Amino acid sequence: xxxxxxxxxxxxxxxxxxxxxxxxxxxxxxxxxxxxxxxxxxxxxxxxxxxxxxxxxxxxxxxxxxxxxxxxxxxxxxxxxxxxxxxxxxxxxxxxxxxxxxxxxxxxxxxxxxxxxxxxxxxxxxxxxxxxxxxxxxxxxxxxxxxxxxxxxxxxxxxxxxxxxxxxxxxxxxxxxxxxxxxxxxxxxxxxxxxxxxxxxx
Numbered sequence: 700x701x702x703x704x705x706x707x708x709x710x711x712x713x714x715x716x717x718x719x720x721x722x723x724x725x726x727x728x729x730x731x732x733x734x735x736x737x738x739x740x741x742x743x744x745x746x747x748x749x750x751x752x753x754x755x756x757x758x759x760x761x762x763x764x765x766x767x768x769x770x771x772x773x774x775x776x777x778x779x780x781x782x783x784x785x786x787x788x789x790x791x792x793x794x795x796x797x798x799x800x801x802x803x804x805x806x807x808x809x810x811x812x813x814x815x816x817x818x819x820x821x822x823x824x825x826x827x828x829x830x831x832x833x834x835x836x837x838x839x840x841x842x843x844x845x846x847x848x849x850x851x852x853x854x855x856x857x858x859x860x861x862x863x864x865x866x867x868x869x870x871x872x873x874x875x876x877x878x879x880x881x882x883x884x885x886x887x888x889x890x891x892x893x894x895x896x897x898x899x900x901x
Contacts, residue, residue: 701742703793703835703842705780705869706730709743712757712776720763722751723773727758730781740784740798744772744870745840745881747784747798771803771879772839778870780840793842794835795886802826804838806878807856816861818874822882827855828892829884837883841869 713724725743732753735741739750741758746766752759767774784798785791808819820838822830827850830836834845838859848857866872874880 700785701747701782701796701798701840702785702789702791703745703782703796703837703840705782705841707781708868708870709758709779709781710777711743711773711779714774714776717761720761720765720767721774723748723760723762724754725758725760725779725781727756727781730783732756732758735783742782742784742796742798742840743779744770745780745796745798745837745883746770746773746800769803770800770881772881778873780870782840794837796837796840796842796883797886798840799883800881801829801884802882804854804880804882806874806876806880808876809874809878812860814863816866818859818861818871820857820859820880820882821851821853822855822857824854826882826884829888830855830857831888834888835885837881839870839880841865841871 707730709725709727715722748760802823804820804822843859846858
C-alpha cells in the first residue's frame with residue numbers, strides 16, 4: 700500500500716526488452732535506498748513495481764507486457780514519481796493507494812490560476828461512477844482531491860487544483876493537453892460499489 704505522497708522524482712534511464720515485457724532501470728535520485736532490498740515495492744507514476752536489483756542509486760524493475768499496455772509513462776525514458784510502500788507506523792498524509800492503475804486518463808487543460816494550477820482530466824467512461832466532487836483520486840501516483848466532475852461524451856471530466864508545492868515536487872509540472880496519466884480510483888468507492896451490488900443480489 701501507498702499514500703500518494705511522492706517522496707522523490709526519479710528518471711527511467713534504460714529500458715531493456717524482455718520476452719514478455721521490459722526491465723526498467725530507474726535513477727532514484729533522492730529517494731534513499733538504505734532500507735530498500737530486492738523484493739520491496741516502489742510505486743513508479745502510481746504503478747506498484749517490485750525491486751529486482753539495485754546498482755548504486757539505480758533500481759531495476761521488471762514490468763510485464765500487460766502492465767505496459769494498461770499504464771502510461773513506463774515505456775520511454777523520462778521522469779517518474781517515486782514512493783516506497785507504507786509501513787504500518789507511517790503517517791498517512793494522502794489516502795490509501797494500492798498502486799494498481801484502474802485506467803489511463805487524458806489531460807484536457809493545465810493552466811495557472813493565481814499561484815496554483817487547474818488540472819482538468821478526462822477519465823474513461825468505466826471510471827466515471829467512482830469519481831466524486833471532494834473525493835480522492837490518484838494521478839501519476841499523486842494523491843489529489845477532485846474539485847468538480849461532469850460526465851461528457853468521451854468519458855468523465857474532472858478538475859483538480861494543484862498548489863505550488865505539488866507542482867514543484869512532482870512530475871505533474873510536465874503535463875500538457877494530450878498527456879496521458881495513470882489513474883487509480885479511491886478504494887472506498889470501489890468497496891462501496893461492491894457492497895451495494897452484493898446487497899442487491901442477496
